[in-house]
Amino acid sequence: xxxxxxxxxxxxxxxxxxxxxxxxxxxxxxxxxxxxxxxxxxxxxxxxxxxxxxxxxxxxxxxxxxxxxxxxxxxxxxxxxxxxxxxxxxxxxxxxxxxxxxxxxxxxxxxxxxxx
Amino acid sequence: xxxxxxxxxxxxxxxxxxxxxxxxxxxxxxxxxxxxxxxxxxxxxxxxxxxxxxxxxxxxxxxxxxxxxxxxxxxxxxxxxxxxxxxxxxxxxxxxxxxxxxxxxxxxxx
Numbered sequence: 001x002x003x004x005x006x007x008x009x010x011x012x013x014x015x016x017x018x019x020x021x022x023x024x025x026x027x028x029x030x031x032x033x034x035x036x037x038x039x040x041x042x043x044x045x046x047x048x049x050x051x052x053x054x055x056x057x058x059x060x061x062x063x064x065x066x067x068x069x070x071x072x073x074x075x076x077x078x079x080x081x082x083x084x085x086x087x088x089x090x091x092x093x094x095x096x097x098x099x100x101x102x103x104x105x106x107x108x109x110x111x112x113x114x115x116x
Numbered sequence: 117x118x119x120x121x122x123x124x125x126x127x128x129x130x131x132x133x134x135x136x137x138x139x140x141x142x143x144x145x146x147x148x149x150x151x152x153x154x155x156x157x158x159x160x161x162x163x164x165x166x167x168x169x170x171x172x173x174x175x176x177x178x179x180x181x182x183x184x185x186x187x188x189x190x191x192x193x194x195x196x197x198x199x200x201x202x203x204x205x206x207x208x209x210x211x212x213x214x215x216x217x218x219x220x221x222x223x224x225x226x
Contacts, residue, residue, distance in 0.1 A: 033213065033214065035216070041218055041219075042120075042122075042204055042216040042217050042218040042219045043160070043204070043216045044216075045213045045214070045215065045216075048213045056212070056213055059213075091159060091160075093214075104150075104162050104165065105150075105152075105160075105162070105206075105214060107159035107160050107161070108159060109158070109159050110159050
C-alpha cells in the first residue's frame, strides 16, 4: 500500500475485554514500531520489529500486552483484559531499513482505544 | 533510561515571527535527530532530520544540533497559522528505538 494502514481506527472496549490492533506497514519496510500516545503526551515506545524478529519489547507496560509480526509484514498488537489506563491512541510506524542514516518513520493514522 | 525533554508550551508567536523550539536528550550515543509535526487528531509527520553538528536549512525550517550540549532545536521563520501544531523531537540510536519527547504546542496567532 501507499502508506501505513491501521485498523480499527476506533475501538471501544469494556474493561476486561481483549482487543487486537492491526498494522499494515509500507511494503518493503523492514522496521516496524508500536507507540502508545496518551492525550497531550508524546508517543511512548512499546515495541520494535526488524522483519519478523521482535528486537525490543521493553516498552510494553505489562504482560497483558503482546505483539507479533509473524511473516515480517503485518503486525498485530494484542491487549488482554483491557484496563481504563490502556485508553490511548496506538500508533504504528514503519521504516525502510537498517542503515544508520535511515531514520524516517512513516506513521499510520493510529487506533484510538477507549476502555469503559 | 533514555530521555528526551521539551517545553510543553504552549508557545505563542505572532504570524510572521520566528518560532524557536528546543529539545535536550540524555543519551550521548544518539546519532540521528528528528522533528515531527503533529496536528490535533492526526499522526506525526516528518519535518526535518539532522545527523551532524551545525545547522540544516529546508525552506522556512532550520534544525540546529549541538551534540556536545546534547541539544537540538528547530527554528520556523515567517511563522504561519498553519504551522500551529505540536512539534515532537525524536532521537534515534542505530539498532535501537526512536525515543520521542513530550512535544511542544505551537500557536501562531494571525
